[in-house]
Amino acid sequence: MTRYSALALLKAGLTGQRGWDRAWRDPEPTTHYDVIVIGGGGHGLATAYYLAKVHGIRNVAVLEKGWIGGGNTGRNTTIVRSNYRQKPLHDLFDFALGLWEGMSDELNYNVMFSPRGALFLGHSDSDMTVLAQRGDALRCDGIDAELLTRDQVRKLVPLLDMSPDARFPVHGGLIQRRGGTARHDAVAWGYARAADSLGVDIIQNCEVTGIVQSGGRVTGVETSRGKIGAGRVGICVAGNSGPVAALAGITLPIEAQTLQAFVTEQVKPMIDTVIMSQSLHCYISQSDKGGIVLGGDPDQFPSYAQRGLPPRIERAAAEAIALVPALSRLRMARCWAGTTDMSFDGSPIISALPVGGLYLNGGWCYGGFKATPGSGFVYAHLLATGAAHRLAAPFALDRFAEARPSTKRGSARCRSCADDADRLPPLRSARASRVRL
Numbered sequence: 001m002t003r004y005s006a007l008a009l010l011k012a013g014l015t016g017q018r019g020w021d022r023a024w025r026d027p028e029p030t031t032h033y034d035v036i037v038i039g040g041g042g043h044g045l046a047t048a049y050y051l052a053k054v055h056g057i058r059n060v061a062v063l064e065k066g067w068i069g070g071g072n073t074g075r076n077t078t079i080v081r082s083n084y085r086q087k088p089l090h091d092l093f094d095f096a097l098g099l100w101e102g103m104s105d106e107l108n109y110n111v112m113f114s115p116r117g118a119l120f121l122g123h124s125d126s127d128m129t130v131l132a133q134r135g136d137a138l139r140c141d142g143i144d145a146e147l148l149t150r151d152q153v154r155k156l157v158p159l160l161d162m163s164p165d166a167r168f169p170v171h172g173g174l175i176q177r178r179g180g181t182a183r184h185d186a187v188a189w190g191y192a193r194a195a196d197s198l199g200v201d202i203i204q205n206c207e208v209t210g211i212v213q214s215g216g217r218v219t220g221v222e223t224s225r226g227k228i229g230a231g232r233v234g235i236c237v238a239g240n241s242g243p244v245a246a247l248a249g250i251t252l253p254i255e256a257q258t259l260q261a262f263v264t265e266q267v268k269p270m271i272d273t274v275i276m277s278q279s280l281h282c283y284i285s286q287s288d289k290g291g292i293v294l295g296g297d298p299d300q301f302p303s304y305a306q307r308g309l310p311p312r313i314e315r316a317a318a319e320a321i322a323l324v325p326a327l328s329r330l331r332m333a334r335c336w337a338g339t340t341d342m343s344f345d346g347s348p349i350i351s352a353l354p355v356g357g358l359y360l361n362g363g364w365c366y367g368g369f370k371a372t373p374g375s376g377f378v379y380a381h382l383l384a385t386g387a388a389h390r391l392a393a394p395f396a397l398d399r400f401a402e403a404r405p406s407t408k409r410g411s412a413r414c415r416s417c418a419d420d421a422d423r424l425p426p427l428r429s430a431r432a433s434r435v436r437l
């Protein structure tokens with residue numbers, strides 16, 4: 001594989017851009033792999049990469065029913081940060097953030113990680129108290145967090161509505177300066193290319209339709225391209241976690257919900273940090289191409305449709321315009337949706353399943369992009385060793401059966417994912433009571 005470098009670029013430029021290798025192969029599946037990862041999103045591809053790189057397990061296939069990165073990985077609003085309040089979450093996400101910081105070098109692929117700062121706005125005294133508490137919790141664990149006054153926020157984002165009669169008055173904010181954005185497609189492509197170069201087979205257009213078992217152990221998968229044997233199988237399919245686990249007769253405490261996002265026409269730089277809010281479900285950033293990327297609430301009912309309800313977009317747009325009135329002058333260019341894997345306590349599940357050799361990485365709700373490298377790293381550890389990595393140990397599936405919180409504070413759904421999930425609606429108790437592990 002040609003290493004990407006300034007010299008390689010120059011050479012290709014002088015020779016008419018001929019001679020570039022394919023970024024990854026397009027292999028036919030073989031009959032048996034040591035490990036099969038189901039799902040070619042960022043998490044699945046990162047898992048395959050770390051299996052090969054860290055654990056030396058190279059007889060690995062990633063099976064993707066569509067095209068790699070075509071799920072939530074290519075549909076998210078690209079926000080990367082680690083400032084979750086609860087310790088198990090911020091430990092895992094901060095480990096991931098450390099990997100983000102070196103990812104382009106590690107993969108020899110520019111993932112355009114841009115640590116432009118991730119700012120939470122506080123709109124009331126109580127918001128500011130919560131932000132201060134979160135900042136304290138983060139700093140106690142050595143994670144950067146800076147509480148900002150109203151004037152400091154005004155200086156950082158001059159386009160915010162700071163007038164006395166603003167619909168959402170800004171009292172201050174909490175910023176993580178190491179947070180920011182990354183190019184989502186590049187993350188999938190970078191991991192795919194690096195994993196492929198280590199011998200991993202990335203097989204697209206290959207839907208897993210069955211999980212083959214013998215004597216209580218997984219022995220392979222049925223796919224749209226035939227049966228493939230495997231020593232271990234890792235499910236990593238985000239919003240499809242429920243249906244795929246059901247192929248092995250397992251019901252998960254995960255519900256699929258639609259989450260939408262949208263982007264405006266491209267304009268000159270006007271917002272150079274990521275803006276979120278402690279009280280609103282609205283997040284705003286500007287992409288490197290110039291579009292303002294906006295997101296809001298999930299649709300809050302179970303669905304596998306990758307398109308959502310217009311009122312959600314309208315609400316997110318209204319909140320964004322109230323925060324940054326200049327946005328009202330822009331036209332919306334595109335909107336899209338993904339199917340999120342909403343776990344019943346708002347925290348991920350990285351765990352062995354009750355079938356030997358079968359594992360799950362899911363339940364990331366709508367905050368898993370930022371976890372991608374860390375999630376892949378700890379899931380590879382689980383698949384390679386059969387034991388949970390210390391950062392993943394709090395996120396075992398049996399916590400639901402034992403009513404054990406994944407975070408110290410408690411298992412209430414809206415507490416464990418802290419910021420992202422603070423405003424999540426309760427999942428329907430009827431479904432929750434049907435949970436079978």
Ligand SMILES: Cc1cc2nc3c(=O)[nH]c(=O)nc-3n(C[C@H](O)[C@H](O)[C@H](O)COP(=O)(O)OP(=O)(O)OC[C@H]3O[C@@H](n4cnc5c(N)ncnc54)[C@H](O)[C@@H]3O)c2cc1C
Nearest residue numbers: 039041042043065071072073076077079208338368369370
């Ligand atoms: C609109 C939106 C905005 C978001 N914004 C953010 C954000 O700003 N920051 C953040 O951290 N997170 C965000 N998220 C969440 C984040 O995108 C996800 O948590 C993360 O990308 C999940 O990655 P993944 O690899 O697990 O899943 P995916 O990228 O969805 O990959 C799963 C793959 O599995 C494949 N698959 C499914 N079933 C099968 C099968 N039977 N056989 C084979 N393959 C199968 C799918 O085709 C898919 O490609 C957002 C999500 C959405 C939808």
